[in-house]
Amino acid sequence: MGDGNDSGKVLDIKTADIKSTAPIFHTQGKNLSTALTTLVTTLDGLGSPWGDDEQGKAFGDAYRPQQKAIEKAAGTLVLGLVSIHEAMADMSDGHVDNEELIAGMFTKIRSRDGEGHDEGAK
Template sequence: MGDGKDSGRVLDIKTADIKSTAPVFHEQGKNLSTALTTLVTTLDGLGAPWGDDEQGKAFGDAYRPQQKAIEKAAGTLVLGLISIHEAMADLSDGHVDNDELIAGMFKKARPADGEGNDKGAK
């Protein structure tokens, strides 16, 4: 659209593309959740693994106050990825339903004898 080459299509949505892409978001959400769990449990288990030197203290001083906010933000990303998967699946189903509805609206109805198809009205 907008490229000067009017193909006559307004939308070119392929439900197969939506259905095949949706699980990717779910899988990446699971991967991020696993990474977040590993980060939290590992750091909690190690205490302050960044050390007691100047750089370690600077990192710890910056990280510790933000730790819960970082974990919460990553958790929100996990939920977002999962919800995108669900929304795409719903979108695909809705698109199929809409296509069927529109197809039903435009089915050719045969005119009854004497109706329509004015062939040579006098």
């Protein structure tokens, strides 16, 4: 998320990067969900297109159990992509809130006599 330069910083979070990247996970999760729905409905609609001969039966016997596992794994990926999107959005909001809190700790206020002191030192 940094610019590739080694600034010596341990953590360089740019909220703009997080905010711009988070929707990509949502979009890709939606795309995967659409592809999964298309796969499932198409295959279910075709029945057993591989045929009833010996090779077709052997293929069907090997394929059917794996079909459900593939569908389940793809469904898990969809949920994962959506949760990454949500987590990144939350992280971005939390990072902004944290920066504002820290900035507030170091803000100087003027006392009645005109001298500044740290507001966070109360």
